[in-house]
Amino acid sequence: MMLPAPRTPGHYRIALVCLGNICRSPMAHVVLERQLAEAGLAGTVAVTSSGTGGWHEGNPMDERAAATLSGAGYDPTRHRARTFDQDWHDAHDLVLVMDLANLRDVGGAGERVRLFRDFDPVEPGGEVPDPYYGGDAGFQEVLRMVERTSTSLVTTLREELSPT
Structure with a gap:
């Protein structure tokens, strides 16, 4: 899948x-950032995350999500919840949403707005x-999806962003 x-x-x-x-x-943010760093792309690709609702603004991630990440060797401690702002469309090269409701909430699919799992090699x-x-x-299921999708996305980023 081509990137914008x-x-x-x-x-x-x-x-x-x-x-x-x-x-x-x-x-996904924690996993993708680590994979980008391991691929040598941390200085080229910046990742942010947010929610379409502001109920948790400023809070750390869900304890179960953090425990799942920690158990797999990731560091979830830096995360603080943020709310998606429509200005992010112009500030980001790619907006990846987790489900169809999120897709509707950010204004629908487009060249720069896609489902995260569009990059999933399994589904x-x-x-x-x-x-x-x-x-x-x-x-655990979400972590498996996020890891394999992030791996595929990092491969795509490396291929398409590397100078030829």
Whole structure:
């Protein structure tokens, strides 16, 4: 899947969006940032995350999401929930949402707005299910989706952003 061109040459900004910014998008944020760093792209690609609702503004991520990440060797401690602002459309090269409701909430799909799992090699175009009202297994499932989708996205970023 092709990426939209960067708005600023040499830099790429990705926004990850879910409902409350305490489960899915912060998990994806933490995983993607680490994978970008490991791929040597941390100085080129910046990642932010937010929720379409502001209920959790300023709070850390859900304890279960944080525990799932910590158990897999990630550091979830820096996250603080933010609310998506429509100005982010112009400030980011790519907005990736977790589900179809989030997609509607940010104004619908477009060249720069897609589902996060459009990059999933197992189920392209699928939704990331919201684990909030479920148990630990839901958070583990989300982590597996986020890791493989992030790996695919990083591969795409490396291929398309590397100078030829």
